[in-house]
Amino acid sequence: MSTPERIKTDVLVVGSGIAGLSFSLKACRYADVVVVTKKERIESNTNYAQGGVAAVFDPGDSHDMHVADTLVAGAGLCHRRAVEELVREGPERVRELMDWGVRFSREGGRVSLGREAGHSERRILHAADLTGQEIERALLEAVAAEPRITLLEDHFVWSLATVMDPTWNRVRCAGALVLDVHGGRWKAVDARSVMLAAGGTGFLYRHTTNPDIATGDGIALGYAAGAAVANLEFVQFHPTAMYPAEERAQLVSEAVRGEGAVLRRRDGVEFMPAYHPDGSLAPRDVVARACDAEMKRTGDDFVLLDLSPIDPGVVAERFPNIERECAQRGIELPRDPIPVVPAAHYQCGGLLTDWDGRTSLTGLYASGEIACTGVHGANRLASNSLLEAVVFSHRASIRLAADLHALPGIPSIDWQLPDLEAPGSAAVDVERTIRDLMWDRVGIVRSDDRLEAARTEIDALSGHAIARDGTGPGAMRGRQAEFMREVAALVVRSAQRRRESRGLHFTESHPRRDNEHFLRDTVLAR
Ligand code: SIN
Numbered sequence: 001m002s003t004p005e006r007i008k009t010d011v012l013v014v015g016s017g018i019a020g021l022s023f024s025l026k027a028c029r030y031a032d033v034v035v036v037t038k039k040e041r042i043e044s045n046t047n048y049a050q051g052g053v054a055a056v057f058d059p060g061d062s063h064d065m066h067v068a069d070t071l072v073a074g075a076g077l078c079h080r081r082a083v084e085e086l087v088r089e090g091p092e093r094v095r096e097l098m099d100w101g102v103r104f105s106r107e108g109g110r111v112s113l114g115r116e117a118g119h120s121e122r123r124i125l126h127a128a129d130l131t132g133q134e135i136e137r138a139l140l141e142a143v144a145a146e147p148r149i150t151l152l153e154d155h156f157v158w159s160l161a162t163v164m165d166p167t168w169n170r171v172r173c174a175g176a177l178v179l180d181v182h183g184g185r186w187k188a189v190d191a192r193s194v195m196l197a198a199g200g201t202g203f204l205y206r207h208t209t210n211p212d213i214a215t216g217d218g219i220a221l222g223y224a225a226g227a228a229v230a231n232l233e234f235v236q237f238h239p240t241a242m243y244p245a246e247e248r249a250q251l252v253s254e255a256v257r258g259e260g261a262v263l264r265r266r267d268g269v270e271f272m273p274a275y276h277p278d279g280s281l282a283p284r285d286v287v288a289r290a291c292d293a294e295m296k297r298t299g300d301d302f303v304l305l306d307l308s309p310i311d312p313g314v315v316a317e318r319f320p321n322i323e324r325e326c327a328q329r330g331i332e333l334p335r336d337p338i339p340v341v342p343a344a345h346y347q348c349g350g351l352l353t354d355w356d357g358r359t360s361l362t363g364l365y366a367s368g369e370i371a372c373t374g375v376h377g378a379n380r381l382a383s384n385s386l387l388e389a390v391v392f393s394h395r396a397s398i399r400l401a402a403d404l405h406a407l408p409g410i411p412s413i414d415w416q417l418p419d420l421e422a423p424g425s426a427a428v429d430v431e432r433t434i435r436d437l438m439w440d441r442v443g444i445v446r447s448d449d450r451l452e453a454a455r456t457e458i459d460a461l462s463g464h465a466i467a468r469d470g471t472g473p474g475a476m477r478g479r480q481a482e483f484m485r486e487v488a489a490l491v492v493r494s495a496q497r498r499r500e501s502r503g504l505h506f507t508e509s510h511p512r513r514d515n516e517h518f519l520r521d522t523v524l525a526r
Helices: 018-027 063-073 080-099 131-144 217-225 254-258 284-298 312-318 320-328 384-406 427-441 448-462 472-497
Strands: 005-014 033-036 149-152 155-165 170-180 185-196 235-242 262-264 303-306 338-347 350-352 364-366
Touching (some): 005 018, 018 033, 018 080, 018 185, 018 384, 033 155, 033 185, 131 149, 155 472, 170 472, 217 350, 217 472, 284 338, 312 320, 350 364, 364 384
Parallel strands (some): 005 185
Antiparallel strands (some): 303 338
């Protein structure tokens, strides 16, 4: 264990979702690419995406309308130029996905376009209700055919390496120390540049639609290495996860409400019209807060999603996976309503990037959920995330091609290997504490007192080491809990800075929007 295996590459990509894979497929045209993922290659947030990819394909739709819808959802914090690039480049990038083999659902010879909240037109391309799975399948097949891409499963990034670059006279990212989880061996990856595409932070919350890999590793890694983060307070809760919400709550796509399903209380009353003129298809933050308020008011553990207004044929064709998941729980659609609760779904903030995926640390790029490109502002418009990933990964790949010329050869790094055996609190206990406190105190409705309590609890956790048990998986779990703790602290700090309510950040202590003081990103840097 004393000397790590050395790997040299032009680009190290962390994460095998849509952002990492689409980037790799472009970058391999001019560079050697190593992709690492801490689980199996298919395990990513992308894989669980149901709704789809928003893009202007309908002749009655327009770029201006998609831009306008995105800006409205973002509650004043979207960066207009980033949104315009997203929308303008979107259709071309979606066609590229099709060229890579993604089969979107079609009807009448055209792609079928679904509707979701906040969209003034039908513009969601989808593959029935398993869009993410279809995208992953196609991209992984395309990657497998590329000789310049090496994909390493069960490889966990422990830390990023930085060096002082004499050419640029600044600190630069130059690779990563990686744990081969099952082999329990270290690999030191010397890379001229690193792309972090490691997904979001849903697993910081007790209830989430995300898989257990969504522990915010990339954000913690980037921040520790010196990159700035932005807008981490804007955590999106999806209003309709199936109840009971298990370890990973089963999502019921917003597209279901797009086709006519409505939310009701357990007593049958449709409650959303009292909250918003768009009723059950109101923006996601409004619906999640309304569900939360109704559950608190009635004491019920869930609300109901009633699919009976939808034609049974449409349910079967459009939502076969949801229908199957419901059948396994004894719920027959569209006859029976689905018990649902809100669950943490998407991190709108992340590592701050420019429009070409560059973070504030030279040589470090970010794309996908992990990045804050300026597209989502204070609230992401449904199905803009997969689009953001392909558009900004493409842009980053063009930028990197130019940057690589200027980034000289890989400097030699003195790799320090951490101890894999260390006593401390059990990782599983730390995870549970973080997930509970984030849910109870940093959730859908916040307050100064609850945020301060969360800060104190996280500070207390930070005073203790987290155990590593000497095996690869056990050491990874301990390190992952450290990442969760660091990212939880950043989310709380960001939320405490924003003393107003806007988009996904709602606090009883400051219930109004304050454009005078807070019409800006919340940026944190070491
Ligand atoms: C959904 O299908 O409701 C999720 C889509 C998204 O999060 O954009």
